[in-house]
Amino acid sequence: MRSLSRFALLAAFAAPGLLSAAPGFRTETLAPGVHAFVRTKPLGMLLDANVLVIVNDEDVVVVDANLTPTSAEATIAAIRALSPKPVSLLVNTHRHADHTGGNATYRGAFPEVEILASAEMAEDLAAKGDETMQGWIGWARQLSNDLPKALAAKTSLGGKPLTEPLRVSYEGDLAAVREIVADAGHMAVAGPSATIPVIGGKLTLRRTIQGKPRTIEIFSPGRGHTRGDLVVWLPAERVLAAGDLLVTPGPLVGADQSYVEDWIGTLDRLAGLEPAFVVPGHGAVARAADAVGALRAYRDFFAAVVTQASPALAAGKSADVILETLDVESFRKTMAGDDPVANFLFTIWGRNPSVQAMERARQETPR
Ligand SMILES: [Zn+2]
Numbered sequence: 001m002r003s004l005s006r007f008a009l010l011a012a013f014a015a016p017g018l019l020s021a022a023p024g025f026r027t028e029t030l031a032p033g034v035h036a037f038v039r040t041k042p043l044g045m046l047l048d049a050n051v052l053v054i055v056n057d058e059d060v061v062v063v064d065a066n067l068t069p070t071s072a073e074a075t076i077a078a079i080r081a082l083s084p085k086p087v088s089l090l091v092n093t094h095r096h097a098d099h100t101g102g103n104a105t106y107r108g109a110f111p112e113v114e115i116l117a118s119a120e121m122a123e124d125l126a127a128k129g130d131e132t133m134q135g136w137i138g139w140a141r142q143l144s145n146d147l148p149k150a151l152a153a154k155t156s157l158g159g160k161p162l163t164e165p166l167r168v169s170y171e172g173d174l175a176a177v178r179e180i181v182a183d184a185g186h187m188a189v190a191g192p193s194a195t196i197p198v199i200g201g202k203l204t205l206r207r208t209i210q211g212k213p214r215t216i217e218i219f220s221p222g223r224g225h226t227r228g229d230l231v232v233w234l235p236a237e238r239v240l241a242a243g244d245l246l247v248t249p250g251p252l253v254g255a256d257q258s259y260v261e262d263w264i265g266t267l268d269r270l271a272g273l274e275p276a277f278v279v280p281g282h283g284a285v286a287r288a289a290d291a292v293g294a295l296r297a298y299r300d301f302f303a304a305v306v307t308q309a310s311p312a313l314a315a316g317k318s319a320d321v322i323l324e325t326l327d328v329e330s331f332r333k334t335m336a337g338d339d340p341v342a343n344f345l346f347t348i349w350g351r352n353p354s355v356q357a358m359e360r361a362r363q364e365t366p367r
Contacts, residue, residue: 023074024048028285031237033209035082036279037075043249043341044169045143046176047282049098051075052232052241054216056207059088061216063232063241064281065102065115068183072102076109086110089205091218092117092192093243093281094226095125097133103190117192118201118220120228129189137187140180147174169341196220198228221245222266223259225252225281231270238276240291245270246298248283249342250335251350258357260302261310267299301331305354319359323352 025037025048033055039048048071052063060083066072079087087110092100095117106113117125146157147170154162162170180187196203202219217233225244232241244252245266253260270278271292278286278294286294305328312322328351335350336342 030239030277034237034239036285042168042172044173046173052279053079055083059085061089062087063091064099067098067101069105069186070183072105087113090115094229095121114194115192116194118228118230119195119197122192122195125191133189137184140177144177144181165341221269222262224263224266226257240275241279244281246280248280250346253353255353255356259361260354260357264299264302267295271295309355309358319355322355
């Protein structure tokens with residue numbers, strides 16, 4: 001469970017409230033027929049993925065599938081409210097359960113749907129998907145037990161006095177874990193039906209919207225959050241669905257699976273597209289100057305980590321030792337501000353695992 005405790009926090013889970021009136025997301029229309037479903041749950045340990053819905057004249061293309069059947073069903077209901085056309089293609093940006101857990105629900109709703117991912121993602125999902133999904137369900141059960149106790153005792157899970165921002169965050173997480181526990185019996189890993197390789201793989205779809213041509217490009221800009229991330233890019237609308245290559249407000253790094261040194265170039269390539277909108281895997285849509293700005297800020301954070309940690313790792317220092325003095329406080333200020341929850345997440349999802357991931361990646365592929 002050690003690697004789980006590090007990465008499970010990254011695992012995104014269904015937002016609360018899906019069983020009530022609120023669907024757990026809001027819809028933002030970015031261009032004709034291009035809709036971002038942005039999660040509204042307060043920032044916390046559990047996240048569900050944002051979804052990009054591209055409505056064409058003859059079909060619908062969707063990016064990312066949510067975690068639970070309940071969450072995916074709410075998304076599908078909202079898609080059907082936008083268009084009677086079927087979802088013909090569902091893209092999984094990467095293997096994590098918050099982006100893939102709803103795959104089987106989409107297959108049930110749209111029997112002809114093609115589910116596309118990278119070949120690397122498909123390999124990793126087949127090897128580790130069941131284990132990680134079961135791990136997350138177990139972790140949700142644990143939290144559904146621990147969070148009510150912490151809330152009643154007005155303490156944090158670490159035993160400190162419960163601040164108001166943390167209380168709000170815990171309430172959101174509790175609703176999310178309760179939904180996972182309720183859905184656990186029908187959560188199952190379902191892999192893609194088609195893949196493209198990370199290196200050199202690219203799928204270009206030609207569609208129309210209101211009779212005018214539309215291009216949808218699907219490709220990997222390079223390793224980053226995982227070794228198998230895909231993005232979806234609409235060159236005419238300048239809309240980019242980045243998956244977890246970009247998460248707002250702060251970085252989301254997996255010590256056991258991210259590639260921080262490669263991530264810098266990957267983000268440079270995405271910024272080079274000059275998107276007008278970036279739909280991140282989690283968090284608010286970045287738009288106008290902020291779209292490229294968010295990609296650059298994320299890139300600069302990783303560059304600052306690599307500049308400090310790289311010589312130290314080369315000199316044989318461990319990640320733990322490097323973390324004692326790693327200084328990324330200016331990024332903490334910009335990304336997390338005064339919010340104690342965002343600050344906590346910046347440390348455990350961004351700062352610390354970035355160096356740990358560098359250490360791991362170097363052992364994986366000696367240079
Ligand atoms: Zn995610």
